[in-house]
Amino acid sequence: MDGMKMPPPGSPPPGSMPHDGMNNMDMPNMGTMHTSFFWSKDVIILFPGWPDHSLGMYILALFFVFLLSAGVEVLSISPAHKPGMSPMMAALMQATVYALRMGLAYLVMLTVMSYNLGIFIVVVAGHAVGFFLVKYRALAMAGRAQGLSFSNLTSKV
Template sequence: MPSMSNDTNNMKKTIMHSSLYWGKDAIVLFPRWPENSVGMYILALIFVFFLAMAIEVLSNQPLLKPGTSPLVGGLIQTSVHLFRISFVYMVMLAVMSFNAGIFIAAVVGHSLGFFVAKFRALAVANREDKGSSSI
């Protein structure tokens, strides 16, 4: 029969926070990850940041060219939607770790991804306007 102190130690390791907190001692997406390692915590921050960026880029980019077959266009849009929604749920679960660093990485990733997507869209629109005005 296990001792009472051993059960207490195991319970302390599995307590989840219910408010934002700072620190590298978080569980993000997978059990024992980043496991109290600063390097793995930084990797988790980078991972969440790029997932959030990818969500915004995939959400705001036109992916189909005019004249694309409806079947092919539907399959492409469905595939992109599948990845986007998967990324959305992964970021949501990461933020539910209640770690402030993960939360900030997600918000900054979403913001920068939105900026990149809109910047590219405006650049394409301006290029098309310049091309059509010279005719």
């Protein structure tokens, strides 16, 4: 066996995963990476060390993620094209809002990928509240445009 090195005794065979599943990489401070939903305040959301294993910071993180997901829904409405605005400026404004919305949507997706059940629940709730706000505003504006009060509009729906 010239030129071929043998692995040291007791080491895993070449090409196999070691028992810890991390492929022989030493990754300090990574914590446990879950692959199924779990319920705990001990989670990493977006950045290492956040929410820092404290209940208060976890609740603050839940509130922040709720606002992020509601913001995604609120930004789903394209900005209105104002009369006299050039098409280039209107398109630039809409593209900027779209880029912001997509950035927030990807951040929300990454938070859900923590597999924390609390995060998942507040993301769904945030999307629902944001959707409600958008639809309520649209119905109210449609009612005003038709000269109806909102209470008359809801009784017809």
